[in-house]
Amino acid sequence: MSIKTMNPITFAKALADETRQKIMSLCCCKWLSVGEIVDALNVSQPTVSHHLGILRAAGLVDSRREGKQIFYSLNQAKIASGCCQLAIDFAPEHNLVVSPK
């Protein structure tokens, strides 16, 4: 299993939308079904699915099917990795260190 470094453009693009950041906040530290996310935001179900697809493609969320529902949760390790990569690329004179709590 290889560790693939996060592409800074893919990472930044995935974060560069308000609705996506709201979705990310919602499913941070917990698993939410698509329906629960739709209920929490004022956007349509296809829109939520669309954004989840983008986050999934960037590797920023994990998903798990449970019956008819699909649950999503933020992949915090990937987020942290992306932040570190940005800092390595664009703030090399600063030390950004990540450590699990």
Next chain:
Amino acid sequence: MSIKTMNPITFAKALADETRQKIMSLCCCKWLSVGEIVDALNVSQPTVSHHLGILRAAGLVDSRREGKQIFYSLNQAKIASGCCQLAIDFAPEHNLVVSPK
């Protein structure tokens, strides 16, 4: 002088373009004139000015006039701050610590 926390949407949007990331790489750790940036990339001068404007509005570059030229340089502290803010918001179970080298 107040410390304004980086808005994660503004920050991510500013980073979410390949040309801007190239510009950021170029003027990381050094001061470059607009002309030098134009020469290093295959885009027009107005395009470079446009992107510099976006980076400046987000506080990610500093600028300094010297005669007819204007020099730009990455503000690495702001970059690091933005990365930390993203990690706080979206990877709270990880510890992302920044320290000047």
Next chain:
DNA sequence: CTGTCAAATTGAAGAGCATCAATATGTCTA
């Protein structure tokens, strides 16, 4: 002042993206 050089601004064209309604796919239950 006038001309020249560097960068910013304006305006327009086109690409990309977010959003939704409608539909399709997949899963469970009866």
Next chain:
DNA sequence: TAGACATATTGATGCTCTTCAATTTGACAG
């Protein structure tokens, strides 16, 4: 298998963003 429910996909629309050519603004030299 048929119907109901949850999510994904499709197709269309409108908005945002990138880009460039043309022009303007600003700064220096003569």
